[in-house]
Amino acid sequence: MHQAKSHTNARTLRRGLIATALAALAFTSAFTGQANAEETLRAISAFPQSLAFSQSFKGFVDLVNERGKGVIQINYAGGPEMFPPNQQVDAVRRGVIDMQYGPASYYLGTMPEADAWVGSTVTATAARENGGFAIMQEAFSKKLGVNLLAHLDAGVKFYIYTINEPKRTDDGGVDLDGQRIRSQPIYNAFFEALGAIPVSVPVPDVYTGLERNTFDGSGWPIVGIRDLSWDKFLRYRIDPGFFQTDLAVVINPAKWEGLSDDAKKVLNDAAADYEKISYDNFQKVIEETDKAVRDNGMEVITLEGDAQAKFLDLAYDSAWKRMKDSGSEHYDALRKAYYDR
Structure with a gap:
């Protein structure tokens, strides 16, 4: 498979x-x-x-x-x-x-x-x-x-996938408070801002971890989720995608x-x-992957309006803040060249 x-x-x-x-x-x-x-x-x-x-x-x-x-x-x-x-x-x-x-x-x-x-x-x-x-x-x-x-x-783009349906907040967002989400350095700060607990798990060990319910979800690009067969366990996807x-x-x-x-x-x-x-x-x-996971029963939780804007702000702000805090001399020029939200 x-x-x-x-x-x-x-x-x-x-x-x-x-x-x-x-x-x-x-x-x-x-x-x-x-x-x-x-x-x-x-x-x-x-x-x-x-x-x-x-x-x-x-x-x-x-x-x-x-x-x-x-x-x-x-x-x-x-x-x-x-x-x-x-x-x-x-x-x-x-x-x-x-x-x-x-x-x-x-x-x-x-x-x-x-x-x-x-x-x-x-x-x-x-x-x-x-x-x-x-x-x-x-x-x-x-x-x-x-x-x-x-x-x-x-x-x-990257997405957050979960094993179980995520709770929703009153403003239409998602409540990941206390959820253990497989992460990596690029989105640790973002996940923490959402209340999740980032978990570091090597890619070869993720399938077994999902199988044993040792964590509740994972961040990953949309393309690789089926290559690795993680979609067998990750049945919910939070939209929109973020980063690239x-x-x-x-x-x-x-x-x-x-x-x-x-x-x-x-x-x-x-x-x-x-x-x-x-x-x-x-x-x-x-496009093909999105259709395939939906056809296979994955449910997509789509954030809209202010909830979507807040979600994306938390994501992108976490990346750019990390670079700014590093003291990079290229921060201003790179933000101007690469970011147009």
Whole structure:
């Protein structure tokens, strides 16, 4: 069942990439006959390759490999079985791995600017155009010691899911007071503001925890909930969604500097193009996932009016306050570029 759900999302993403692959063929001829030898990058991701996000990263790899024939290729070597997810960027910095794909928020303690993506309300393409992406490139370089190439798969929102129907407040909100909700650093403060008790549980242990009722719910992106089969236990979803995915592609600076100009162009162009492609593809996956969980009996609790506004204010304010409290010199510029509520 788990594999079937993962394969469904993967098929949707692959269908969305067919046109991309065809378009990529047009780029290949531009580099035919180049004197430089083909260069290869070794890449890893923070997630197992079966998950939809990793399948999307594979789409980026395929796009680069098609456009970069004879110039630049990426070898997608694996996922967390190679390096723990929260140590992968350091492996890139040290040059053990050339490229990595995963959440920027894993490194919030070192780079508080990751919250600009967490609390973003604009697309990655818009942030490239308004200067926000360039600021993030500076932050990645200065704080993490890696070059930022892309912000992929943006626009996938997070939701709160519960095992039992949540109580409602008099003003139309939800009462999560005392509820133990599986969390992670990006939404601990938000959950606490809702009265919930954030619980830290590694992803591989969540299914068992839900099965044993050791906690009452979980925060998670809409896309991954079926991949992991958590929807078997989480039967209620609180709408609207909040935040958005913060998935970065980074590359080792020395490796980048050693690439030919043609190779750099292939990577930069593919990164900008795939930001839009992956956004569009995931909108389709989101629609399919939403329909599937509803058809399977998940009940959606939709907050409206002032209750919805209050819910979203608590969410986004928690992310931006965290960055402001960190003393980031980029706070004002990033908020202007990434937040338009």
